[in-house]
Amino acid sequence: MASASSPSTPGTGSLLAIAAMGCVQLGLAASVDLSSQLGATGVAWLRLVFAALLVVLIARPWRARFTRRALLTCVLLGVATAGMTVMFMAAVIRIPLGTASALEFLGPLGVAVASGRGTSRLWALVAAVGVIGLTEPWHGGVDLLGVCFALGAAVCWAGYIVLTQRAGDAVTGLHALAVSFPVAALVASFAITPAVLQHLSWPLLAAGLGLALLLPVVPFLLEFLALRRLSTSAFGTLMSLEPAIALMVGFLLLGQVPRPLAVAGIALVIAAGIGATRSGARDAR
Numbered sequence: 001m002a003s004a005s006s007p008s009t010p011g012t013g014s015l016l017a018i019a020a021m022g023c024v025q026l027g028l029a030a031s032v033d034l035s036s037q038l039g040a041t042g043v044a045w046l047r048l049v050f051a052a053l054l055v056v057l058i059a060r061p062w063r064a065r066f067t068r069r070a071l072l073t074c075v076l077l078g079v080a081t082a083g084m085t086v087m088f089m090a091a092v093i094r095i096p097l098g099t100a101s102a103l104e105f106l107g108p109l110g111v112a113v114a115s116g117r118g119t120s121r122l123w124a125l126v127a128a129v130g131v132i133g134l135t136e137p138w139h140g141g142v143d144l145l146g147v148c149f150a151l152g153a154a155v156c157w158a159g160y161i162v163l164t165q166r167a168g169d170a171v172t173g174l175h176a177l178a179v180s181f182p183v184a185a186l187v188a189s190f191a192i193t194p195a196v197l198q199h200l201s202w203p204l205l206a207a208g209l210g211l212a213l214l215l216p217v218v219p220f221l222l223e224f225l226a227l228r229r230l231s232t233s234a235f236g237t238l239m240s241l242e243p244a245i246a247l248m249v250g251f252l253l254l255g256q257v258p259r260p261l262a263v264a265g266i267a268l269v270i271a272a273g274i275g276a277t278r279s280g281a282r283d284a285r
Contacts, residue, residue: 013229017238020222024242025101025249027215028092032254034207035093042196043211044089045188046204048082050212051220052181059178066179070170077163077176078183083156085184085216086191087149094146096256098247099134102269103147105243106131107154108161109269112276127272133265168228177224181216240273 167176250256
């Protein structure tokens, strides 16, 4: 691994973060179709089960040495991962992908605002205006349950960012994910019904394995590595672009044509994310 002072390290971290965002949105678009057979929670659970198996085989956590504090951090990371995966999947089958991604992004935006300095907290007002544009509450036609699921995923994403950084500092390699993913799969198991197991077939299992690679295994690994190369400011600025990527993927693959006000709302959330993360960051080591 390149040293922290290597000039290529930030560039490598940026490419890792952008690749992770692309995988996430493609995986979500593919998951929407599969949810018609297994439901939102069934798809999320199937992805996490295969993800846990793959990461355990790759990282072999039994070779690592965990302190009690590090192990607890990894377990909590698994709980946050399960909540983020299940609730966001439940959101994207009810509201457009771009809207759900922008609402979920309020999680990392909140982390950046909370750790900001000076006037950085004013960006929360910009994000609030963006959320109003996304949901258009005066119309009364928004799916409130979908919005609540997206906001719940936002809270879990905030916890995921904080816990990933702590786990990355405490555990070498990718062993933290080899603990957090099995925990996430176990937690997600409580959200499914026996009907999900009855609908499983070999084609669905194969699709689940492919989706697990596309989301969450590959992007989570890429994000984990990116966070070890970038400051929180740089990483958060790059991740601010994810709602825009989701908007394009939703339009191209799912036929979700956004309203002009929703596009403006997403632009405001992205601007708030960039502004807040540039002033509320963990310095690179």
